[in-house]
Amino acid sequence: MRVRRALLAAGILAGVASCGSGSATAFQPAGSLSSAPVQAPLPGQAGQRLGGFRFPSDVSIDFTTPASADPARRAVIDGYQRYVLALWAAVLSHGKNTAYQQHATGNALGFVRREVARYGAAGTTVKGTIAYQDTKIAGIYFGTGANVLACVDASAFHQVNAQTGATVGPALPTRLTRYLENVAEGKRSDGTWFVSRLAVYPASSTQGAICR
Amino acid sequence: MRTRLLTSITVVAACAAAAGLGQSAPALAQRALPAGGGPAFSHFAYSQVQVTGDVNPGALGSPTAYTPAPCWVEPRFTGTNSYHNGDPQPSATGDADSYWWWFVGQEPALAGVLGRIQGLKQAVNKVFKARQGGGGWWWVPSWINAGMGGYSCAWGLVHMLNWSAQYLEYQFPQQGGPDTPGHPINGRILADLARAELALPAIKVFTSPAAGKPSDVNLPVWVWVDYAGPQQPTDTASVPLPDGSTLSATVTTTPPRVSVAVSTGSARVYNNCGATGSKYTGEAAATPPCGVTFLAPSTGGPDTITVTARWTVRWSDSTGDGGTFASPPWPAPVQAGTTTVTVREIQAIN
Numbered sequence: 001m002r003v004r005r006a007l008l009a010a011g012i013l014a015g016v017a018s019c020g021s022g023s024a025t026a027f028q029p030a031g032s033l034s035s036a037p038v039q040a041p042l043p044g045q046a047g048q049r050l051g052g053f054r055f056p057s058d059v060s061i062d063f064t065t066p067a068s069a070d071p072a073r074r075a076v077i078d079g080y081q082r083y084v085l086a087l088w089a090a091v092l093s094h095g096k097n098t099a100y101q102q103h104a105t106g107n108a109l110g111f112v113r114r115e116v117a118r119y120g121a122a123g124t125t126v127k128g129t130i131a132y133q134d135t136k137i138a139g140i141y142f143g144t145g146a147n148v149l150a151c152v153d154a155s156a157f158h159q160v161n162a163q164t165g166a167t168v169g170p171a172l173p174t175r176l177t178r179y180l181e182n183v184a185e186g187k188r189s190d191g192t193w194f195v196s197r198l199a200v201y202p203a204s205s206t207q208g209a210i211c212r
Numbered sequence: 213m214r215t216r217l218l219t220s221i222t223v224v225a226a227c228a229a230a231a232g233l234g235q236s237a238p239a240l241a242q243r244a245l246p247a248g249g250g251p252a253f254s255h256f257a258y259s260q261v262q263v264t265g266d267v268n269p270g271a272l273g274s275p276t277a278y279t280p281a282p283c284w285v286e287p288r289f290t291g292t293n294s295y296h297n298g299d300p301q302p303s304a305t306g307d308a309d310s311y312w313w314w315f316v317g318q319e320p321a322l323a324g325v326l327g328r329i330q331g332l333k334q335a336v337n338k339v340f341k342a343r344q345g346g347g348g349w350w351w352v353p354s355w356i357n358a359g360m361g362g363y364s365c366a367w368g369l370v371h372m373l374n375w376s377a378q379y380l381e382y383q384f385p386q387q388g389g390p391d392t393p394g395h396p397i398n399g400r401i402l403a404d405l406a407r408a409e410l411a412l413p414a415i416k417v418f419t420s421p422a423a424g425k426p427s428d429v430n431l432p433v434w435v436w437v438d439y440a441g442p443q444q445p446t447d448t449a450s451v452p453l454p455d456g457s458t459l460s461a462t463v464t465t466t467p468p469r470v471s472v473a474v475s476t477g478s479a480r481v482y483n484n485c486g487a488t489g490s491k492y493t494g495e496a497a498a499t500p501p502c503g504v505t506f507l508a509p510s511t512g513g514p515d516t517i518t519v520t521a522r523w524t525v526r527w528s529d530s531t532g533d534g535g536t537f538a539s540p541p542w543p544a545p546v547q548a549g550t551t552t553v554t555v556r557e558i559q560a561i562n
Contacts, residue, residue: 206274
């Protein structure tokens with residue numbers, strides 16, 4: 001019997017992947033395909049829930065790079081932006097919003113989980129604006145792998161006391177006030193993309209210098 | 213029976229995925245530096261490629277350097293390293309079986325549920341057990357382990373190639389195509405890796421009159437260089453092949469050619485510099501083979517002398533193929549250094 005026939009994984013993956021992407025609770029952030037800056041949904045705006053979660057009005061997640069006219073490239077960027085929104089939805093909900101599980105794997109999933117753990121206690125949350133700028137696709141490989149770069153400005157994004165709103169410190173570790181985010185993405189069988197690996201380089205480092 | 217098992221696994225996996233069960237994947241394997249034997253370096257993941265010689269270990273990780281094909285396919289695990297009792301082990305470095313489990317852990321829908329899929333372990337084990345002890349090799353994607361490009365490339369590669377074992381192939385894999393990176397390792401890929409890591413020696417510029425001392429109009433300035441390393445650097449990238457042989461590509465350089473340029477048009481430049489320029493011979497009035505005579509005094513600050521060493525870089529592999537490296541995309545194989553000199557007008561003495 002041939003290995004191909006014996007190995008069940010292809011079928012397994014196809015089945016499970018389709019389950020994940022076709023789930024009724026699929027994460028659907030609004031505006032992430034728009035060429036205009038994308039902001040997290042505001043309270044009271046119908047249809048901008050993220051799996052039952054609404055971004056608070058004092059949180060803004062900005063994507064400032066115009067969308068590509070090429071649908072294939074736009075889909076790659078959309079996969080990245082969905083990951084970002086899912087990350088902050090998870091943080092703001094103290095882990096209750098689990099949409100990130102559909103948009104991140106590998107060490108990107110670990111990154112989300114670490115941030116969720118940092119904000120695990122209900123006493124702290126984030127407030128302000130985090131901007132994802134100069135987002136570009138460094139490469140699309142064989143149509144199913146992609147490398148995306150973005151400069152992240154978290155200088156106006158803060159960790160705050162959830163009760164008083166008083167600033168406790170930066171939302172991310174201090175070295176990540178401004179940094180280069182480099183992600184690897186993979187394509188699902190349904191054509192959507194997810195983030196599989198992630199690396200961050202402070203703007204002060206050699207690798208992150210393009211984000212100074 | 214097999215269909216029922218597949219259905220059962222799929223359903224369990226789907227349910228587990230919906231429940232959001234967690235399990236972290238094994239860490240990415242990193243090759244250890246080889247012990248001893250001179251400079252050797254590996255910036256590659258899941259790769260047996262070694263680059264030895266006059267190498268610059270940081271070159272491939274540099275955000276400003278040109279990166280060749282970021283991924284490729286190479287033989288990694290022997291048939292005797294297909295499966296071991298107790299597999300899958302939580303290690304990505306051990307054998308073909310472990311490699312499969314590492315890579316499948318990157319699949320988003322499975323990252324958190326692999327351990328809960330009933331029967332999956334047995335099914336996968338069966339595949340690799342069947343090859344245990346065989347005479348062939350498992351071919352796997354390998355990639356440059358700097359940034360995300362290499363990993364992205366490898367991900368795209370394995371999902372495009374449709375291998376019999378998904379992330380591995382026991383037979384020699386199909387080509388990726390002429391315009392795409394990631395095809396099976398060959399001399400050209402090895403040559404690119406060797407070229408990317410080749411360390412051209414920095415140069416230090418010397419002049420007479422020495423730097424910091426003024427020169428005079430119509431007085432020749434002699435120019436020569438020292439190299440902080442071999443004048444003709446060379447390195448070799450190699451990978452073991454399943455038949456016991458080694459495929460390698462060696463990058464060689466010609467002797468450098470030094471040239472001089474100055475920041476002013478009021479100068480006569482001598483560019484018969486050879487590889488090292490011309491040290492001052494003690495004859496102040498002689499014309500140097502390599503140097504410059506300034507014809508006018510410096511204005512607005514000292515004049516700059518730029519010295520460039522230029523090599524021609526070639527490659528050849530163990531099969532007899534060879535060639536050069538086009539620039540661009542490759543950076544020009546040059547090193548440059550500068551020095552400044554303040555040129556004075558000779559004052560007449562009455």
